[in-house]
Amino acid sequence: MSIKFRLTLMNFFQLFVWGAWLTTLASYGFGFKQWSGQEFGIVFSTLGIASIIMPAISGIIADKFMNLEKLYGLHHILYGITLLIIPNIDNASSFFWVMLFAMIFYMPTLSLSNALSYTILKNNDYDVVKVYPPIRVFGTIGFIVAMWITNLVSDPESPLAFGLEIGNKLSNITGMAIQCNQFYIAAFFAILLGIYSMTLPKCPPKNEIDNSNVTLVEKLGLQGFKLFKQTKMATFFIFSIFLGAALQLTNMYGETYIKDFSKVPEFADTFAVKSANIVLSISQISETIFILAIPFFLKRFGIKKVMLFSLIAWVLRFGFFAYGDPINSLWMIIMSNIVYGFAFDFFNISGSLFVETTTDSKIRSSAQGLFMMMTNGFGAVLGSLSSGYLIDNYFTYNDVKDWHNIWLTFAIYALVITVLFAIFFKHKHNPNDVESINH
Missing domain, CATH: 1.20.1250.20 (MFS general substrate transporter like domains)
Structure with a gap:
């Protein structure tokens, strides 16, 4: 399996595990959970909060303490595990904290995936400017495929929607299962992506760089x-x-x-x-x-x-x-x-x-x-x-x-x-x- 194909696969699922729930979260919150607009806004703000605090921290870990491909994989495994908790959350306040942890694990992977792709391509003597854009396009394709799949499995009339049907009506258990499909799909493939990414070529931290004169602000x-x-x-x-x-x-x-x-x-x-x-x-x-x-x-x-x-x-x-x-x-x-x-x-x-x-x-x-x-x-x-x-x-x-x-x-x-x-x-x-x- 070529390096380019393996990175294409990684980029595909990088956005697949986000697109599976991102655009349907409002329907889940407003329709299924009956949240108010403010409650939903607070939940959605977890993406921004995580984007403020986590990328720099993950970058420091990758630069000094841990192989990039392992850190990237660990983030996705923890993200997937956290998503599995979401269907058990009943109120917006608790949902905020669980989603915040999920975003703390996921949002840094947006930059880590770029860094991982660049490093592996450079280490294998590829022209990054020429080779990477076609690889990255498959990330967007992954997002699209996830949206389509989620749409199909969230439709009660679709044969792809799993759950127990009683008579001509969906039971409460079935309704919950269909509404939560988006999180189960994202969690399953996120964990698989995490495991898969750890098999990618090693990208060790650059410990050889002298950090003795580097200030805390720079770190x-x-x-x-x-x-x-x-x-x-x-x-x-x-x-x-x-x-x-x-x-x-x-x-x-x-x-x-x-x-x-x-x-x-x-x-x-x-x-x-x-x-x-x-x-x-x-x-x-x-x-x-x-x-x-x-x-x-x-x-x-x-x-x-x-x-x-x-x-x-x-x-x-x-x-x-x-x-x-x-x-x-x-x-x-x-x-x-x-x-x-x-x-x-x-x-x-x-x-x-x-x-x-x-x-x-x-x-x-x-x-x-x-x-x-x-x-x-x-x-x-x-x-x-x-x-x-x-x-x-x-x-x-x-x-x-x-x-x-x-x-x-x-x-x-x-x-x-x-x-x-x-x-x-x-x-x-x-x-x-x-x-x-x-x-």
Whole structure:
């Protein structure tokens, strides 16, 4: 079995074990557990909290104490075991703590998987820039496959949904089993992935590096915070937080939004409502396509304009959802999913490139970590908590959510961020920026 195939398999299941439950968590919380918007927002904030505290800690362990492939595998095994506990949790408060532990184990693997792939490819004399992107694409494919499988096994009418059927109605035990399938699937494959990854080529810690003069700040990977002294970098990171607040909103609420159309009789039996997760998977399919266009857009328009295009795409993403429905305006829901690939990939890639081309090489890794901390950490926490509060207090009437105005509010928010970013973020286009990806 070739190295490239083995890494492809690893990347496939890396996002498979996340996609199995991420987009269906809202349906589980709102529908099955009857949580409020604020309770769900607090639960979802565990992704951001873990993204703030864990990647640096895991990086230190990998650098000094433990083989990278073993640490990566251990994270996934513990993540899988923790997911198995979730079906036994009855309230949002306890669920928060269990999910937080699950995310503490999982979120660092997003960066560890990159590091592991890079190290193994380099050790085997592969051109990382050329070889890795096709391998990484299979991670997104894994996310899509997981969404499809979860959709099928969570449908009571599907032959793939396991459970005990009594007469023509599902028993409570069966209903619980179907609702929890997403966690069982993710847990099973996460544990398998953890075991499998430990068979990958060894990547020992680099103990030969002299750390005697390294400060605590450097050990924790926090030296990038000095970039806040620079106006342009501070502006960029602040906007990264505010955009990060919007990045996961459609993953948080997308499936629940579509499934809530079932409360309207004319929409109840439509394909979109019955297969919401499959419809939403168009977003990930779009990602695999748009990512190929990034070098062209960066070369032609520059980093700032590409980030602006991304922000405009976020306005469209939310706006299409606001006016879509499963019959007359299904095309809007589909278009929302298509523009997601542009919106999500273009900001993340161009933002990462901006950091790469404007920071000193000595703190570049820390700066990249800081960018991820702002978007997936602080931004995600801000988006989770604030959206839950707003939905509960301003857009829920008699337990019915006003999705039109929810998405419209998010669209206006994204539009305000877009305008402010265009005004305050100063960056001159350099056609050679895209070339630096290869160096």
